[in-house]
Amino acid sequence: MKKADLGIAAYLLCAVIFFIIPIPSILLDVMLMVNISIALIILFNALFVQEILEMSFFPTLLLFTTLFRISLNVSSTRLILTTGDPGNVVETFGSFVGGGDMIIGGIIFIVLVLIQFIVINKGSERVSEVTARFTLDAMPGKQMAIDADLNTGTINEKQARERREKIQAESSFFGAMDGATKYVKGDAVAGLIITFINLIGGTAMGMMRQGLPFADAIQQYGLLTIGDGLVSQIPSLVISLSTGILVTKASKEADFGEVLIKQLFGIPKVLYIVGATLIFLGIVTPLNPILFVPFGAMYIVVGRKMQQTAGIESIEEEVSEEETEADEIRRPENVVSLLQVDPIELEFGYGIIPLADVNQGGDLLDRVVMIRRQIALELGTVVPIIRLRDNIQLNPNQYIIKIKGIQVTEGEILFDHYMAMNPGYVTEEISGIPTFEPSFHLPAIWITEGQREKAESLGYTVVDPPSIIATHLTEVIRSHIAELLTRQDVQNLVDNIKESNPALVEELIPKLLGLGEIQKVLQNLLSEGISIRDLLTIFETLADHASTSRDTDVLTEYVRQSLKRAISNKYFPANEVTSVVTLDPKVEQEIMSSVKQTEQGAYLTMDPEKTKAIMDSVETEIAKLENLGKSPIIITSPIVRMYFKKLTEEYFKDLIVVSYNEVDSNVELQSVGMVTD
Missing domain, CATH: 3.40.30.60 (FHIPEP family, domain 1)
Known part of the structure; x- marks a missing residue:
């Protein structure tokens, strides 16, 4: 086992043993000293820690310290009732801290319990409850923000996973804190009850076993009881304060003390007003001028110093920024930034x-x-x-x-x-x-x-x-x-659809198609103004046909046919007859006979004169549509569409070429001409 594990095990084992086995007063003194030191360590860790999750085990720590402190209460009670000698620490707290008087010590003890129970515990419990609720309510929004950053490429998958884990950890922490504050609250109640039991039991033991008069018995055992109560309640109060600091802490990046001092004394005019007010009270009212006037002057001097410091820091910051900019310009590596091209x-x-x-x-x-x-x-x-x-x-x-x-x-x-x-x-x-x-x-x-x-x-x-x-x-x-559609953009789109359709993406990529091939299909669609929002249909179609062909142009045609409803909605208005131009079957046959297949894809080898004749016919026919105020649309057979589009795109940029398989069944078309050669 590790040393840390042995230490924690020994700490908890001691707490259990102290409930059962009587311990000598000298060992109790050591354990009480350890208890006080641990409480102070927790306090200053809570004060100076920058990230709340750096103390993610704080709720568990509260349980451990509460159990250990109650076990010491039991041990000290046993020593008070059996021997009347609970050790130096308890006696010192009873006589020195309590002023050697049971009534004064009792009042101090009650005040400490009230402060802890009513002020600190109550506030910490409420803050923990509200924070846990708001943290839980904010989780969906934070998750969506992470998904949005991931989809846009602002963060990568690893960073997204780390952020999600942090959100889960914060939610678990504040939820645990909501319950853990009940330990501290219960500890305060238990301490109060144990103190009254010690007082009554000790007085009874002194009168019955030692034959002391009532006044002597209650004085002797009362001081020991108050000392026992104080020595347990002060560490408990410190840990309660630590809980309050941790759940109310807002700064995550700066040192707590530095931020607190800066926020409290960072505005000079506030210090001027406070200083002038103290001087006015010291001179005009019966308040002690020897006390109020120097303090007021001190605040004014501090305010003046803060104003001068702020001016110097502002100048230093400007100089530092200029030096940083100059250093950046002089850096030879900065040439790399010039290679960046904005899309x-x-x-x-x-x-x-x-x-x-x-x-x-x-x-x-x-x-x-x-x-x-x-x-x-x-x-x-x-x-x-x-x-x-x-x-x-x-x-x-x-x-x-x-x-x-x-x-x-x-x-x-x-x-x-x-x-x-x-x-x-x-x-x-x-x-x-x-x-x-x-x-x-x-x-x-x-x-x-x-x-x-x-x-x-x-x-x-x-x-x-x-x-x-x-x-x-x-x-x-x-x-x-x-x-402008890059492979990274495609990867972001793939990651987005993978969350809802993982089986589809795993089947398609990279088993059937690579990222570059999917990019080419999407680019083919976008180049003709076809929306790729329906990625699910696009990927389903690619998964169906990629096993028979990896030609991206052919796959694009299959996808277009799957998107025929969207294409029809884009080019053919509902409840309206659309005027189009058709392609002569003879021309289609000539185009198909001119297609040459290679490993790099298919291309046309049509005679230039024949191409010119077809283009002249296209120009004549689309002029008819333009004269009617209609968009230039040519309908072809499915197998010819992509080759005819490639043939005409250099001549007629805005020409729309659609195949019969891309037209929805309820669309009404009217041919106003035919492209011939």
């Missing part, structure tokens, strides 16, 4: 800064947060952090959007103007500065605040500058969201 950046000229400055009423930051929420709900993926920064090299009203450090688009706004766009049916023109809407490159006009009401009444769509930037940023993110 999405929005840079703007100084004229747009008020839109991003909250202090100037700008709400661009809030709009960026809403963009991330909107994309998450719409496409089921987390948008990376969007970095906003000003760039003095840009024109004042210019902004640029970068993806992975490379500029992909730009725009320009007029800060104090509004953009008015004609939806197509407004005939009356308004004066303004001609421009183009940056997201969809539609013709527009910059108008002033005074023209806004008139433009809206005429039917123009009027947009403010922050909305223009937010819309542009949203469209850019939508068009590049597939390449």
Whole structure:
């Protein structure tokens, strides 16, 4: 056994033995000294410990110390009643601490018991009860916060597990403390009862066995009884105080004494007011001026010192921050931070800064947060952090959007103007500065605040500058969201669904597909604007078909067919006939005959002239849909869809290609043309 285990066992064994076997007074003195020292150790540990869980065994410790203290009470009672000599410690507490008078000692003892029982124990018990209840109520919220941090990649699995274990430990600790405070409360009651028993029994023993008069017997045994009560109640009071300190302690990171002194004497003007008040009381009232005036002056001097110290600390902190920044810049390792590439950046000229400055009423930051929420709900993926920064090299009203450090688009706004766009049916023109809407490159006009009401009444769509930037940023993110989906993002999504569907994830990853292959399927879906929120259906489909094919393009088609309800809901409005263009079976056959299969995947080897003829036909047919005000949608057979999409995506970026298997049965379609060669 370890030495610590032997020590604890000996401590508890002594407590049990003292209940049964009489011990000499000298050994009782030693044990009482040990009891007092342990109580002081517990007090100062509770005072200076920084984390409550560093004393997680405190409830058990309360039980041990209570049992040991009661066993000493029994031993001292036995010695008082049998020999009248309970040892030096008990006699000293009775004569010295009690003033050598039974009445004074009794009053001090009763006061100590009342302080412990009514003030400290009652408060500690209530705080423990409330803290246990609130800790238990807060557990679900804390667990959800940990899950959210884990899903977003803020923490890893190990850190999440450590945080969960800490929450469980805190809950168990405060729950145990709620019950353990009952030990201390019971100890105070037991001490009071034992003291009265000692007094009555000792007086009776003195009169009956030693023939002492009543007054001598009660004086002699009364002092010993009071000494016994004090020597047990003082350590009990110290441990009760430790309990109160531990359950009411708020600071977890700083030293308790330092924080307490700083909070109490940290505001100079408070010390000035207290000092002036004491001086006023010493001079104006009959209170002793020799006592009050020096103390008041001392508080004023301390307040002045605190004010000077605070100023010096502020200057030192500024200097330290500047030195730290300079050291960071000089560090050769800092070059590594320059290699970091932000996934999405929005840079703007100084004229747009008020839109991003909250202090100037700008709400661009809030709009960026809403963009991330909107994309998450719409496409089921987390948008990376969007970095906003000003760039003095840009024109004042210019902004640029970068993806992975490379500029992909730009725009320009007029800060104090509004953009008015004609939806197509407004005939009356308004004066303004001609421009183009940056997201969809539609013709527009910059108008002033005074023209806004008139433009809206005429039917123009009027947009403010922050909305223009937010819309542009949203469209850019939508068009590049597939390449922004990283393997770590996919891992976070997998971990999230694994909590509710572990069997599915274990079957799929990594037995059937690797993380990179799942990433490719999800990127294929996102690149065509298909939401991946329904991960359960996506993973179920992949698990069904990955055993027959690991071609990510083929697997994507299977997934799309499983998501046909979502695809139909996205492109084909309910209770409405949708106009589409179909693909000539002859063209489909030519496309399939041009497909070449390799180990790296399939690709088309179609004749350039044939490709041009098909693209010309596509352009003609989708023009028909656009003239009708409809989205360009082409319907193909399932096996051709992905190849036809690859063929056309370089020519027609916004073209929607859907297979017949991706159309829900209740959708009504109307063909307005056919793509031929």
